[in-house]
Each structure stands twice: as C-alpha cells, then as structure tokens.
Amino acid sequence: MFKPAGVHTLIRQTHEDRVLRVLREHGALTRGEIADRVGLSRTTLSEITNVLLERGAITVANATGGIRAGRGRPAERLVLDPGAGQFMGVDFGHRRVRIAVSDAAHDIIASGAEFYAADSAWPERIDSCFRLIERVGEESGIHYGALQGIGIGFPGPFSPRMPKPAPVADGSSAVPAGELVFSSFVERFDASVIIDNNTRFAGLAEAIWGSAAGTQDLLYVRLSDGIGGGLVVGGQLVTGASGFAGELGHVSVSPSGVQCRCGKRGCLETIASVPAIFAGCTAKGVPIHSLDDLRAAVAKGDPIVASVLRDAGDALGRVLGSVAVALNPREIVIAGEVAQIADVIFEQAVATITYELLPVPEAAPHVRLAKLGDDDGALGAIAALFHRSPLLASYPETHQPDHQRGSTQRNIS
Amino acid sequence: MFKPAGVHTLIRQTHEDRVLRVLREHGALTRGEIADRVGLSRTTLSEITNVLLERGAITVANATGGIRAGRGRPAERLVLDPGAGQFMGVDFGHRRVRIAVSDAAHDIIASGAEFYAADSAWPERIDSCFRLIERVGEESGIHYGALQGIGIGFPGPFSPRMPKPAPVADGSSAVPAGELVFSSFVERFDASVIIDNNTRFAGLAEAIWGSAAGTQDLLYVRLSDGIGGGLVVGGQLVTGASGFAGELGHVSVSPSGVQCRCGKRGCLETIASVPAIFAGCTAKGVPIHSLDDLRAAVAKGDPIVASVLRDAGDALGRVLGSVAVALNPREIVIAGEVAQIADVIFEQAVATITYELLPVPEAAPHVRLAKLGDDDGALGAIAALFHRSPLLASYPETHQPDHQRGSTQRNIS
Incomplete structure (x- = not known):
C-alpha cells in the first residue's frame, strides 16, 4: 500500500506522545516499564527514548531516589525534563x-501552609492562599512562569460534571464557594485549573503515591471532624452523578442511633x-x-475508651x-489522625470488614492505614493534573488558557 | 508551518473513525448528535458523513424506529451499514x-432460547447453546459469516481482569466453568469473544437501552433465586478488582438475622x-x-404477604x-419478576432509599423498575461488544482472531 510522505513522522510523533504521557502519569520508569x-x-x-533524551524532553532520573528491588545494577529510570x-x-x-x-518529573519543589479561622469567609481564605503562593x-x-x-481540593461536594449554578446579578454572595474559588x-x-473534593484527592494520592500505590480500585475513608471518603474504580476517580460520591459518613449503621446533622439517625x-x-x-x-487527651487515655489502656474506639x-x-x-476494591485505606493514635479502631475495622466480605479469598481487599501526611490533598490534586493533563478530557468545565488549548490539539487539527 | 503531504488524509481518516465509533456505540444518531x-x-x-454515505459505510436509519420528540419533521438519523x-x-x-x-446498526435480527435442567453440567449447556445458535x-x-x-454472559463472578487459572494436565474437569465456556x-x-457476569450485562443493557437509557452512573439490582447486581460508574461497567463487584445480595442488613448460604447472617x-x-x-x-401463588396472594390483598413484601x-x-x-449514581434500577408482580416491594424500596440518601435534591438518583425482558443479559453482552469494539481495550484476555487484530491497529503502526 502506498504510504504518503509524512506518515512516518506522524507515527513517530504519536509514539513520542504516548511515552511522554506515560512518564507524566507515572513519574520515573525504566525503559522496560x-x-x-x-x-x-x-x-x-529505545529509538524513541534516545531521540527524546537528545532533545532534552526527558532525562535520566536520580538513581538514589528509587527503591532497589532485587540485586544487581538497578535499571536506569527515565523522567520528564x-x-x-x-x-x-x-x-x-x-x-x-x-x-x-511539583516539577514535571514528579518531584515536589516547594510547599507550605497557612492557617485561618474555621469560620472565615471564602474571599478571606482565597486571599490567604494567594499570599501563601507568593510567600x-x-x-x-x-516564579511560577x-x-x-493548578488542581484545587475543595472541602465539600464538587463534581467536574456538576451543572453550573445560574448566574446571579446582584454580586458574588450567591455564587457557591466552589465556583468562587475556581474563578x-x-x-x-x-x-x-481543575477543582474537586479534597478528600477525594487525598484518596487519589494514596492510590498513586501512598499506602495503596499503584491500585486501580480503592475505597478510601478519612475519620476527622466529619467522615469523608473517596473511590477509585477501574483507575478512575469517582465523582458520582452530581459530585456526592464518597460520603461514607452518612451511610446508616444503627437505624435507632443518635441523630446526625444530616437528619437521619445512626450515620457512621x-x-x-x-x-x-x-462525646462517646x-x-x-x-x-x-x-x-492529646485521647492519646493519653489510649496509652493508659483505659477500657472505657477502648470500648468506644x-x-x-x-x-x-x-x-x-458493605x-x-x-x-470489590483491591485496597481499602483508612486515614485520619485518630486512626493513627488508636490501633484498636483499625484492628476492629479489619475484623469486621473480614466478616462482612464474601467468603472468597480472591475477593478480599487489603486494608491499610493511610501513609501520606497533611499534604495528601495537595498531592492528590497534582496527581489529578498529571492524569488529566494535557487534554484534561474528564474535566469538561476546566479552564484552559488559549496557548495550551492550541498545543494540546496538535495531533488532530 | 510546513505540512507534509498525506496529513490531510490521515486527519480525515481519524475523523471518519471517530464518527463510525460513535455510531457503533450509540446506534442511530442525527448529524447534530x-x-x-x-x-x-x-x-x-456533513462533509464526512457525505463521504461515508457515498461509500456505503453508513446509511439513513428507518425513521419509523425512532421516538419523535417535539414537532416538525424529525431530523434524519444515520446508522452504520x-x-x-x-x-x-x-x-x-x-x-x-x-x-x-444484532447487525451493526443495532437492530436485533434473530434471537432464541433453549432450556436445560438447573443441575446440568457445563459441557451440556455449551452443546445446548451451539445447537441453539445453529437452529x-x-x-x-x-450464516454468521x-x-x-460474541459477548457471553456467565452466571457467576467473572472478571476480564481475573488471573487465568493454572493449566491442568489431567483433563477439563478442573477448568473453571467460565474458562471452559470462553475457550x-x-x-x-x-x-x-468477551465474557463477563450476566447480571452485570443485564445492568449494562438497562443503562443503554432500558429504563435508565443513556446514563453514565447506574446502580442495578435483580431479585431472583439469588440477588445480584451491576454497577456502571462514569460510563464504565464495574467488574471490581477480582470480578466480584455487584454482589449486593450479600450486603448485611440484619446482623442477627437468618443464616445465609455465604456464612453470614441477615444478608439481603x-x-x-x-x-x-x-419462605417468609x-x-x-x-x-x-x-x-403464581404470590400473584394470587397479592391480587387478594393478603396483609401477611404484604408485610413480608x-x-x-x-x-x-x-x-x-447505602x-x-x-x-452517588444517577439511576437505580430494580429488576426481577417478583418486583413486577408486587408493587409494594418497589414502593417500600423507594421510600427507604429516599430516607437513606443525603438530604440534597441534586444527590437523589431516579429509582425505576427494569424495562427489558428475559433477553436483557444477551442484549447487554451485545452492548458490551459495541462499546469495546474494535479495540476491546478493557478486555485484555479477549481473544481476537488475527485478521481483526491487524485491522484495529491501522492508525498507529
């Protein structure tokens, strides 16, 4: 069959794009991987990576950063420039x-935090954040050039697929906080810019860099002031039809239990x-x-506290x-400082999960404590960028500046 | 910028492939859709569809098959040849x-069923099926030329991602039934050939052609001899990490309830x-x-039967x-003849679901009875073929004959 000139160039470019995408999503990998x-x-x-190395688009990763599996000289790993x-x-x-x-090689090059009052308004929080970014x-x-x-974790239901709120004429007070942050x-x-629920992002970070690293199917829960969660199904972060997926805190456990702020009784x-x-x-x-009180009571072995936990x-x-x-997830990850303090929560959760599961060994997930710290939400937001970038296809409401919009369509227009 | 010759051809071909894929997945669509x-x-x-129409790859759909929404002349709909x-x-x-x-235009051109005893062995069932296909x-x-x-719905856990069983030397008796059917x-x-759980396929059929047609996020359950289910999340049929997703029958409801065949108490x-x-x-x-007994008791309005239901x-x-x-699915579909016979099951399920949900109107799914009949599993298997074909990318264990394997890679090698 006749092949028009230029086809080879396009094929090579397609291969290059796929190599770059894999490195963007996974960070450092060997040539074999x-x-x-x-x-x-x-x-x-090898032909393709040689071209990319020569061009400076990729580089050899710092060998000391990797985990040496097995003996012998570790295989050279490549990363994006x-x-x-x-x-x-x-x-x-x-x-x-x-x-x-983060840089494009998945190394965190800077980070920080700024505190505000729990009751502070959103414009204040946003200003705090902008000051933090400058600092x-x-x-x-x-210089952020x-x-x-930018991936933004937001403390509330949010979905890239959620319908936009109707525009309001009389100022910004009626604009939902998520929209205000985004804009x-x-x-x-x-x-x-992409935005999603921050607990969901923390779950994604555990699935990529944390205690469930590499899984395609994760059930994640975080015990905190409330209880939130996140789900990764078939490698996709699940938002749900309207942004509310993962609200595990409001699954009923005890129908005749204590009144919950959601209106039901006996929520988790x-x-x-x-x-x-x-309170218990x-x-x-x-x-x-x-x-700190809890830590002391646990250290003392208080049996009343143990029963509540x-x-x-x-x-x-x-x-x-349930x-x-x-x-049928591969991994279950339990996060939250309280679970780190009180072993018995995790032990009992594992025992009860094991009872609830189908009696089939292949169906049993691993249950683990979360590994990442307070920066899990920010890391997850970066992970979401790596996985969506450059097309950010699953984020239809994403804002993309014009110069990027052009370049991402290079192959099809 | 210099554009090498042949690029336009490739771009047009890419566009054509995408149009054909959309028609393969969705069936008849208007040009606007x-x-x-x-x-x-x-x-x-329009330029592309004109070329495809001339070439005979697509054709104009029979107008009578469609649902006329609104007034005026309905827009012409196109389908694959x-x-x-x-x-x-x-x-x-x-x-x-x-x-x-089904033909490529999504029309069912033949169907049938063959019965066997509930205790018949798998080789017999497979023979029955081959006779049925011939008949x-x-x-x-x-002539099946x-x-x-071929999509096969199988009555048990099955995952395209499930590890293959170890080969056995002494005959087929140790080969799991799913593997035997597949091979x-x-x-x-x-x-x-692709194979998956048949209840899951029935759920997919409801999400594509049934009472939840068009949804990306479905929770499906079927009340039968047992209780199975299926999940569609973000448009993907969920198999779970090892093929066990959707086993809703074994979620605990009443910890002190009746002993279940799975070993727990009080499963759904x-x-x-x-x-x-x-039995109740x-x-x-x-x-x-x-x-029939149940139908008669319901018609009579028996209050004891009503309380059990x-x-x-x-x-x-x-x-x-829960x-x-x-x-956070968009749709919940309840299937099974018993739910069609006894309205009160559906009514009470809707009432209880409504109580369990977050008190947020946007988070509430529609709850519906299933619409498709006994061929839902077979239709779902066809739907899975349309959605995976031609690359069948999510079915790594899929068998593809050599002549097809070549053609699917046309664009990248």
Whole structure:
C-alpha cells in the first residue's frame, strides 16, 4: 500500500506522545516499564527514548531516589525534563490551606501552609492562599512562569460534571464557594485549573503515591471532624452523578442511633468521627476533649475508651465491608489522625470488614492505614493534573488558557 | 508551518473513525448528535458523513424506529451499514441459554432460547447453546459469516481482569466453568469473544437501552433465586478488582438475622430473594411456592404477604440507599419478576432509599423498575461488544482472531 510522505513522522510523533504521557502519569520508569505500558517493542522504544533524551524532553532520573528491588545494577529510570513544567496542588481545609508545587518529573519543589479561622469567609481564605503562593514562591525562588496546571481540593461536594449554578446579578454572595474559588484561580493564573473534593484527592494520592500505590480500585475513608471518603474504580476517580460520591459518613449503621446533622439517625459519622468518639468517651465518664487527651487515655489502656474506639471501628468496618461487597476494591485505606493514635479502631475495622466480605479469598481487599501526611490533598490534586493533563478530557468545565488549548490539539487539527 | 503531504488524509481518516465509533456505540444518531459527540463543526461533519454515505459505510436509519420528540419533521438519523457486521449476545442462565444477534446498526435480527435442567453440567449447556445458535441461524437465514464479536454472559463472578487459572494436565474437569465456556467459543467461532457476569450485562443493557437509557452512573439490582447486581460508574461497567463487584445480595442488613448460604447472617438475599420471600410468607401461615401463588396472594390483598413484601422492599432500600450514598449514581434500577408482580416491594424500596440518601435534591438518583425482558443479559453482552469494539481495550484476555487484530491497529503502526 502506498504510504504518503509524512506518515512516518506522524507515527513517530504519536509514539513520542504516548511515552511522554506515560512518564507524566507515572513519574520515573525504566525503559522496560515504559515499553510494557505503551505497548511497543524494546527496540522501537529505545529509538524513541534516545531521540527524546537528545532533545532534552526527558532525562535520566536520580538513581538514589528509587527503591532497589532485587540485586544487581538497578535499571536506569527515565523522567520528564523537570523543567518542562510546574504543577500546583492546593488543598483548602476547614482551618488551613496547603499548597505543593511539583516539577514535571514528579518531584515536589516547594510547599507550605497557612492557617485561618474555621469560620472565615471564602474571599478571606482565597486571599490567604494567594499570599501563601507568593510567600512560597519567594522562599523557594519559583516564579511560577512554567506553571501549567493548578488542581484545587475543595472541602465539600464538587463534581467536574456538576451543572453550573445560574448566574446571579446582584454580586458574588450567591455564587457557591466552589465556583468562587475556581474563578478566582482562573482569573489570577495563566494555567489550566481543575477543582474537586479534597478528600477525594487525598484518596487519589494514596492510590498513586501512598499506602495503596499503584491500585486501580480503592475505597478510601478519612475519620476527622466529619467522615469523608473517596473511590477509585477501574483507575478512575469517582465523582458520582452530581459530585456526592464518597460520603461514607452518612451511610446508616444503627437505624435507632443518635441523630446526625444530616437528619437521619445512626450515620457512621455519629459513631466514628472524632467529635463522636470524644462525646462517646465523655458520656461514659472519661472526659476527652482533644486528640492529646485521647492519646493519653489510649496509652493508659483505659477500657472505657477502648470500648468506644472498638464500637467506632466496628461501625467503620460495617460500612467499608458493605461498600466493598458492592464494589470489590483491591485496597481499602483508612486515614485520619485518630486512626493513627488508636490501633484498636483499625484492628476492629479489619475484623469486621473480614466478616462482612464474601467468603472468597480472591475477593478480599487489603486494608491499610493511610501513609501520606497533611499534604495528601495537595498531592492528590497534582496527581489529578498529571492524569488529566494535557487534554484534561474528564474535566469538561476546566479552564484552559488559549496557548495550551492550541498545543494540546496538535495531533488532530 | 510546513505540512507534509498525506496529513490531510490521515486527519480525515481519524475523523471518519471517530464518527463510525460513535455510531457503533450509540446506534442511530442525527448529524447534530454526532457532531456534538465527536466535537466537530456541523459543516465538517456533513462533509464526512457525505463521504461515508457515498461509500456505503453508513446509511439513513428507518425513521419509523425512532421516538419523535417535539414537532416538525424529525431530523434524519444515520446508522452504520447493517451489513457491516454481526454481533452475538449469549446469556447462560441457571435454567436456559438465550442468544440475540444484532447487525451493526443495532437492530436485533434473530434471537432464541433453549432450556436445560438447573443441575446440568457445563459441557451440556455449551452443546445446548451451539445447537441453539445453529437452529436460530437456520430459522432466520443467518450464516454468521459476518460475525465480528460474541459477548457471553456467565452466571457467576467473572472478571476480564481475573488471573487465568493454572493449566491442568489431567483433563477439563478442573477448568473453571467460565474458562471452559470462553475457550469453547474461541475454538468454534472466528470472532472476538468477551465474557463477563450476566447480571452485570443485564445492568449494562438497562443503562443503554432500558429504563435508565443513556446514563453514565447506574446502580442495578435483580431479585431472583439469588440477588445480584451491576454497577456502571462514569460510563464504565464495574467488574471490581477480582470480578466480584455487584454482589449486593450479600450486603448485611440484619446482623442477627437468618443464616445465609455465604456464612453470614441477615444478608439481603435472606430477606428479599424470591425463595426468601416464599419462605417468609409460608412461615407466617400463607403457603407460597411459586410466583403464581404470590400473584394470587397479592391480587387478594393478603396483609401477611404484604408485610413480608414490605420487609423485603425495606431491606432492599437500605442496601441500595447505602451504596447510593457511597457512589452517588444517577439511576437505580430494580429488576426481577417478583418486583413486577408486587408493587409494594418497589414502593417500600423507594421510600427507604429516599430516607437513606443525603438530604440534597441534586444527590437523589431516579429509582425505576427494569424495562427489558428475559433477553436483557444477551442484549447487554451485545452492548458490551459495541462499546469495546474494535479495540476491546478493557478486555485484555479477549481473544481476537488475527485478521481483526491487524485491522484495529491501522492508525498507529
């Protein structure tokens, strides 16, 4: 068959794009790992990586950063040129905003946090964040000139697929907070912006860099002031039809239980959230008002506190077990400082999950404690950028500046 | 910028491929609907569809088949050339096998069923199916010469991502039934073969052609001898990490309830499956041994039977409500003849689901009865073929005959 001139060029470019995408999504990989993921022979792949190395688009990763599996000389790992772009993750929590900045090689090159009052208004929080970004830039010498994408974790339901609120005429007070955050960043930065729920992003970070690294199917829960969660199904972060996926705190456990702020009775949040655990201990005669109080009571081996924690772990296990029967995840990750402090929550949750599961060994997920720290939400936001970038196809409401919009369509227009 | 010769040809071919893929996945669409889905202007799209119409790759759909929305002349709808290929869906149930054959335009051109004993062995069932395929071919004049794909619904956990069983030396008795079915079809037919759980396929059929048509996020449950389910999340059929996703029958409802065959107590299946409902009525003094008995008792308005059915609906609603809080689906579909016979199951399930949900109107899914009949599993298997074909990318264990494997890579090698 006649092949018109230029076809080889296009094919090579397609291969190059796939290699670059795999490195963008996964960070440092050996040539063999790249070849497997891209579906090319080792020979073809080597030709392509040689061209990319020569051109400076990729570089050899620092060998000390990797984990040496097996003996012998470790295989050389390749990464995107760190200078090829910067990505920022932002996590707005109830009492602080945290940012992390990554280069294209997945190395965190700067980070920081700024605290605010839990009742502060959104315009204030956004201003805090902008000040934080400036301060971190000055401290680290980053001018954000190569900033390609910003991922924003937001403390509430949010969906890229959620319908936009109707425009309002009388000012910004009626604009939902998520929209306000999104548009503030779009106006300020010449970069792609995506926004999603911050607990969901923290779950994604655990699935990529944390204790469930590499999984395609994760059920993630975080015990905090409330209880939130995140789901990764078939490698996709699940937002749900209207942004509410992962609200595990409001699954019923005890229909005749305590009244929940959502209106039902006996939600998981009324038993296993941090305030519910404090209240449970206090009501049983052991006043607990802080995580430090709890840590002391656990260290002392207080049996009343242990029983409250065990009930919390059991309720948690019932919800996670039920959802795991429905979804058959590979990994379950439990996050939240309270779970780190009180082993019994995790132990009891594992026992109850095991009871709830189908009696089939292949169907059993691993259950683990979360590994990442307070920057998990910001890291997850960066992970989402790496996985969506450059097309950000699953984020239809994403803002993309014009110069990027052009370049991302290079292959089809 | 210099554009090498041949680039325009490649771009046009890419556009054509995308138009054909959209028609393969969705069936008949207007030019406007195609343009929206492919992301091309109406003008560019018209040029492409004109070329495809001239070449005979697509054709104008029969106008009478469509639903006329609004007034005025309905817009012309386009479909793939019906002669471009055939697709077969097979559904192995506990007591029958059913097949449906579709052309490339999504029209069912033949179908049939063959019954076998519930305890018959798998080689017998497979033989029954092959006889059925021959008989249906003779009756309809189809010679399966254009058969491109076969989708097989299997009554048990199955995952395209499940590890293959170890090969056995001493004959076929140790080969799991799913593997036996799969390899029997691969040996017999020169077509792509995919296999998955049949209830999951039935759910997919409801999401594409049934009462939840068009949704990307479905929670599906079927009340039968057991209780199975299926999940569609972000447009993907969910198999789970090891093929067990959707086993809603084994979510616990009543920890102190009746012993279930899985070993736990109080699973949904012990309350809302058909045998559980019969046993519940019989234990309360109203002997029910068949769906006809149940139909008669419902027609009579028996209050004991009504209370058993209401308890079944409540248990069903609790499980669906909990999973819906975790997943935030757009649609919930309840299938199974018993739900069609006894309105009160559905009514009570809707009431309980509504209670369990977050009190946020946007988060509320539609709850519906299933619309498709006994061929839902076979139709879902065909739907899976349309959505995976031609690359069948999410089915890594899929068998693809050599002549197809070559053609699917046309654009990249």
